Amino acid sequence: MSDRxxxxxxxxxxxxKGIFAWILSTDHKRIGILxxxxxxxFFLTGVVLGILMKLELLAPGKTVMDxxxxxxxxxxxxxxxxFLVVVPGLPAVFGNFLLPIMIGAKDVAFPKINLLSWWIYVFGAIIALSSLFMAGGPPDTGWTxxxxxxxxxxxNMLPAVLGAFILGFSSILTGINFIVTIHRMRAPGMTWFKMPLFPWTLYGTGWIQILAxxxxxxxxxxxxxxxxxxxxFFDPALGGDPILYQHLFWIYSHPAVYIMILPAMGAISEIIPTFANKSIFGYKAIVLSTLAIAFVGYFVWGHHMFTSxxxxxxxYTFSLLTFIVAIPSxxxxxxxxxTLHKASIQLEAPFFWAASFLFVFMIGGLSGIALGALTTNIHLHDTAFVVAHFHFIVFGGVGFAFMGAIHYWFPKIWGRMYNARLATTGWMIFFIGFCTLYLPMFFLGFSGMPRRYYDxxxxxxxxxxxxxxGSWVLALGLIIILYNLIxxxxxxxxxxxxxxxGRTLExxxxxxxxxxxxxxxxxxxxxxxxxxxxxxE
Amino acid sequence: MNESTNNASNFVSQVDSAFVFIFGISIFFLLGITAFLVYYIIRYRKSKNPVAEHIEGNNTLEIVWTVIPTILVLAMFYYGWSGWRYQKEVPDDAIPIKTIARMWSFTFQYENGMITDTLFVPKDKAVKLDLVALDVLHSLYIPAFRVKQDMVPGKEALIWFESGREGEYDVYCAEYCGLLHSYMKSIVKVIPALQYEEMFKIDSSAIAVNNIEVDKRTAGAAVTRKYGCNACHTADGTKLVGPSYKNIMGRTRTVIRDKEEIEVVADEDYIRRSIYEPNYEIVKGYEKGLMLSYKDQVTEEEFQLLLDYFKYLSE
Structure with missing residues (x-):
């Protein structure tokens, strides 16, 4: 058993014993794996639903469903x-597993609260999905x-809403736990600016989780x-204001995008120097831009409502702030x-994921500029262009970083290596499928196809x-990746x-x-x- | 961009040039950075460059690539903002057309009271649409004109435009509004200003909507189009969100009233209730609350036309 x-x-x-040794464990690593x-x-469930949607849109009129x-x-x-995949996403999985190790601690600050947050997550998920089995069926309101x-x-929209409410507590508890852990439990000698970048992004994310x-x-x-x-409150028939709802919803849900993307950026900041065999370029600039994104990200929610x-x-205030938040990214x-300049790059699967992350994240971010500008937003808002944009950020950004992270830390988590060639093949097919799936939607949106369109x-x-x-190609890539990892x-x-x-403590x-x-x-x-x-040494 | 929408409204050139400006900068950065990325990967791969150089950063570069993007995004912000300001400056002489959205139809009411389900606008004249949503959020979207505005129940909103090109353009609902959201659409017809004025001279009743003589007994069909009824009801027996008009008159129907199932005969009173108090009773198998009352909208004269039409469809 090598060097164990x-x-x-x-x-x-x-x-x-058995499953209880896992679902009642307070070990941060077991909780990360849970x-x-x-x-x-949940991700695979979401993927199947997404593929069904794309199948329905294969042709005008009814294709497979009403x-x-x-x-x-x-x-x-x-x-x-x-609510169940990208918001918990990287912090809950890799944050739990790796944060204590990366800062030289034995566990998080509150291991029992950590376990509680997983249980709340499961409970919230069950409530949210219970609507599937009730008379009346699942909600048809859109996730907003x-x-x-x-x-x-x-x-049944209430179960989904209640589920999201409960999931929020899981998120808050994880945020508190990570912030306290980072403040109190860093190894001797690890000053703030000697801390790796993944914990830094978890720190920024933790504050957004608590405050938003x-x-x-x-x-x-x-x-x-x-x-x-x-x-x-919100229904005009009762004297409420629907726009108030949109404000309150996006005051959280926009920072939530940063809850998702910051740890993704953190994972990328770990992968790139390791595979470049070289110090990350501008460590402090990356730390400061992380904090800037976490801060300014609070004040841009109105860009979801330019036509409201x-x-x-x-x-114009929201538009200006939206442009400002693009700068740290x-x-x-x-x-x-x-960082890659004069590096010595190992061409392995995690690096390919990180490099393709840069590409899709740039497309996501740059398409966001067309949406942040007022006059073009009026035309593009609520079209397939927006759908393409946020899938490039959320699925391209967070998803690719998650894939990179799992290929990067796989040997640490399972103690085994995967087939490198198969991993690269899976990545390539997935990447091609991803671009084929979402790039045409930019074009559709610019041509005027509204989103949430059945026909x-x-x-x-x-x-x-x-x-x-493209959705089929992506699914094929995903199957290869899963087969290889499992x-x-x-x-x-x-x-x-x-x-x-790697040079970090894990x-x-x-x-x-x-x-x-x-x-x-x-x-x-x-x-x-x-x-x-x-x-x- | 597209020849067919060029000059379709006074906003097209400005929106498209802002888009091209932003798109150009974006593509420049995307391709430029990707080129660096690919070059570095090839040039500095391990087999080619086995030992990396130790570089921790460069403050000059950090400042350069903070300042340049800042200037660029401020320029893009300004470009977007100035285009938008123009879209908000409604000319005083703009022709008002009241636009009513409900699940799942648009109707348009002109200054003289005439109502159509297709939006007619004169060429080269400023038009402003006063937007009213009756039930849930909708959003009036004319892609060819580059205009969009959410329609919020209980709130007033308006958009304006001036079209310089005759033709027909699609009108969509861009804000998700339930079951038949993707079928909530209409057409805007840009016609010469003279023809637009002629339209109001002929007749303001529903029959004149399409300017064609119609059989008196099927005149009600124009009324159903005018109020957007056909988004949810059909004349051929097909079941949509609401029951069909076909074979309705005189038939016995099972309805739910106060949670109880009862049988009623579809007579004139029943049709009247169905239009003016649609949620009083619901035909079994359909959902309550989807239809709003047409009280104060469908006139007595139009109601009689509808009745004749339904009788005709039930023969």
């Missing part, structure tokens, strides 16, 4: 992907639950009050690319066919402590790590990305 000295956290026998399995299960089913499917796709339609529909999530909680409670008690009829002052991209006129047929074919988790070659030559511990991660807490003396010296 202790029992791994998987083999360690606690005082519980999140991983839950999130992957409009009621289609509307329910795009709502569920959004609810599952946003816009008033007043959300109050008129006869479908309560707003969506309050909003969702107001919906419950309105639907159950007929209090008129807000005042002119609000419109651009700075990050420049720094990542510059469309003949003019939009061609690009939709290309897009649907098979390798038990049958792969045994991994060493540091298969990629590569100094066993693969998989022992229960308490470190035999003795390390003392940190050097910056996290110093590739001049070997890690053991």
């Amino acid at each position: 000295t202790n029992l791994s956290f998987r083999e360690e026998k606690g005082n519980r 999140y991983l399995y839950s999130i992957v299960a 409009p009621a089913t289609y509307n329910a499917i795009f709502t569920l796709h959004g609810v599952i992907m946003i 639950f816009y008033a007043p339609y959300a109050f008129k529909t006869n479908t 999530t309560p707003i969506v909680g309050i909003t969702l409670l107001m919906i419950v009050g309105e639907r159950v008690l007929n209090i008129g 009829g807000m005042s002119g002052t609000a419109l 651009a700075i990050k991209v420049f720094n990542w690319v510059s 469309y006129v003949e003019e939009f047929h061609g690009p939709n066919v290309v897009s649907t074919i 098979r390798s988790a038990t049958k792969g070659e045994v991994a060493t402590k540091n298969p990629w030559g 590569w100094t511990v066993d693969s998989p790590p022992s229960l308490e991660n470190f035999d003795e807490i390390p003392v940190v003396t050097r910056s996290p990305y110093d590739y001049r010296k070997n890690i053991d």
